[in-house]
Amino acid sequence: MNKPIRNVSIFCLLLFLALMLNATYLQVFAANDLNERPENARVLNAAYSSERGAILVGRTPIAESEPVDDKYNYLRTYPSPFLYAPVTGYFTNGSATGIEAAQNQVLSGDDPRLFIGSLIDLLSNKPPKGGNVQLTLDPAAQKAAFDGLSALGDGVQGSVVALEPNTGKILAMVSLPTFDPNKLATHDFAARDATYARLNDDPSQPLLNRAIQTRLFPGSTFKLVTAAAALESGKYQGADARVPGGSSFQLPQTSGESGLVTNEGRPCGTSEITLRMAMEQSCNTTFAQLAIEVGAEGMLSQAEKFGFNSDYLEDLNGQVRSVFPEELNPPQVGQTGFGQFDVQATPLQMAMVAAAIANDGVVMRPYLVDEVQSADYDAQTTDPEELSRAISSETARTLREVMVSTVDDGTASAAAIPNVSVGGKTGTAQRGVANKPPYGWFVSFAPQDDAKVAVAVMIQEAPGHEIAGGALGGPIAKAVMEAILK
Template identity: 65%
Template sequence: MNKPIRTISMFCLLLFVALMLNATYLQFWRADSLDNDPRNRRVIEAAYSRERGAILVGREPIAESVPSDDRYEFQRTYPIPFKYAPVTGYFSFFSQTAIEQTQNEVLSGEDPRLFVTKLVDLLSNDPNKGGSVQLTLDPEAQDAAYEGLDALPGDVEGSVVALDPATGKILAMVSLPTFDPNKLASHDLDEVTSAYERLDADESEPLVNRAIAKTLPPGSTFKIVTAAAAIESGNYTASSEVPGGATYRLPQTSGESGVIDNEGRDCGTDRIPFVQAMENSCNTTFAALANELGAEAMLKQAEAFGFNATYLEDLRPQAESVFPEDMNPPETGQSGIGQFEVRSTPLQMAMVVAAVANNGIVKRPYIVDEVQSAEYDVLEKTEDSDFSQAISSSTAADLTQLLVSTVDNGTASPAAIPGISVAGKTGTAQSGIDDVPPYAWFVSFAPADDPQVAVAVMIESADIPRGEIAGGQLGGPIAKAVMEAIIND
């Protein structure tokens, strides 16, 4: 073989080897990263055309894929859009959110637990179908929460969360304002872009699930945490006397800004029964208790309930509820009544009251009950787990006694259910922003002697005069309706 032919042959061989190496590298080493690359339109279009699994509440699909007569073959639809949108999120050509995102591998059929289903589909030459996801939500509780919040006047901004205290199952989760995910799942991509831009620019934040992703001062509902810390210290029980008085001056302060009052409620003059302080939500009592306990004890108790932590694994994004560190005495006093820089999600306050209902144990909340095949065979069922033992069972019993009396004789009376013992606490938290009215909160559980449901209601904004904003009057009836839906189910 002459030299030019030999040179050309060697060059062709090198090209062939390089081609094989590149093909091997792309198909084996880079395959996963290329599949997951958001710029890979082939993968995106294939996923968008696939028959995605259903998201179920009870036996009802709240998200499903139906045949489509266009290029994408299947259209993602949401039959009950507004009520469930904060939970389902949306599946669009550009992105996914909420359950559509966290359970994407199951719904798309890519989850390893669906291997047998994928194998059968491959052998029968059928398109790959996604698995289904069964949620823990109770449809009657969800209806009660949504209708109660939506019935408030004006453009409502708020949230309701209900938990099973014994397991951590999320029984209801509502956030207003909400949105129509069908518009974001449309096959008209220009329409999707326009709809998203409108929603994203909306100052009322309809795309934010307020139940888990927005924190606000919890106000007097946080007094449950302060009371828990006081009883856990060993210095108090439900029958003890606690600091009272019409006003309380925060340590190291002067002038009116350092004085906390009770807004006219009956809080005695010196020492008063603990039950009176809770029934009347005495600011002076709980500010004084917080300072008596100290910043470290308050921080420890708040974190035992879940503050400064993430714990929701199957729904995102979850904002951490905040209890500040390294507070000085004036800040510690304000924290005892849920002010200063204390901030909570509705889910967090539902966990606090659920822990009281569950002998002091905080259960890790979850919303995915089962993962199922396309034929609805159960592949995996979520098992409940403990997050912490926040308080002792005796402390929980004392707090229950105080909170039942608050419903029977105090500010939480709007949540009373005839013939059933209910525990509850109101909250009205100052926003700390000029011209922004206070936030109304309410937390409760029932039946107090055999708890089945714990509820947190947060009303951020509604068309209600500032002087009429009160957690009991606004949130109490909503919590009552949700509790009745579970108890009567």
């Protein structure tokens, strides 16, 4: 071979090698980045042109893909939009939220667990179809939570979460205000963009899932954690243990009204009262003193055993951590004893506290995805997972007893169900902002032994109502529990 031909051959070989390297890079190393680019119209068209799997509650789709006569072939629809929107989220071009985002690989058919079914479809020349996601939600509990919170009227902001204590299944997850995901899944992209801009700019934040994305002062519901820490310290035993009381308590290292803890007129004895009475009357003075006795490290440790300062929700995106602060001085520790200072909790977190007490002291990992199903309904079920042991069985029994007393004879009577032993705790948390109403909380479980449900209700805003956790949250929790226990 003469030199010019050899040079041309080498040059052509280098060109082929460059093409092969470029193709390998694009198809192997850069594929994911290219697929995720919002301006990639090919990926967009492919996503809309394939049948995305359904999101199911029971056997009922709450999100599904309907055939349409346009270039995208399928339109994502939400049959009960406002009821489930904070959970499902929405799926549209270039973005997704909620379960639509967290379980996108399953719903699109790209999950490795669906590989065999996808391969069979490919070999059979069938159009690609995504897998289904079966949720743990109970439709009756979800509706009871939604209706109860909605009944508070226009402008309400809040959330309800219900858990199955011995598994961690999320039985209800409601957040208000809510939105219509159909308006964001439309193929009219100009209308979609206008709707998104309006929702995103709304000061009431309807796109927010308050169950997992809003954390507030938990107020007196946090007294359950303080009581747990005091009982676990070994200094106190049983529901009738004698604990500090009093109509007022001056936080250490403070003077004047700014450091004075009171009970808002509730009867809390003098120097000593029973733990039962302290919980029934929600005595701030008791739990401030107990928290100081336990100390900053003891309170931090107990809160973290319940899930504070950690991430635990794995099948839905967006969880914010509930917070118990570190390195506190004595007056700050005292304020944390009744859920103030810098203690912050989500509704899911407070439902986990109630569920752990109901579950003999064991915290189960909360989860929403019950099953992943192929297009042919081959199912892979989620196994419950123990997250931690927060308290001993004995401490859990004591807390259940005093919580039942709080419903029977104390501030949580609004959650009472005839012929059912219900445990509950109210919470009214000051915002720390002048002339602003408090936050309302309510946590509960039922029945006392072998509980089937634990509930947390959080009311952030309720125009036209005097916010009190028992009066507003108690009836909602009762309705949810009745829906499960029916």
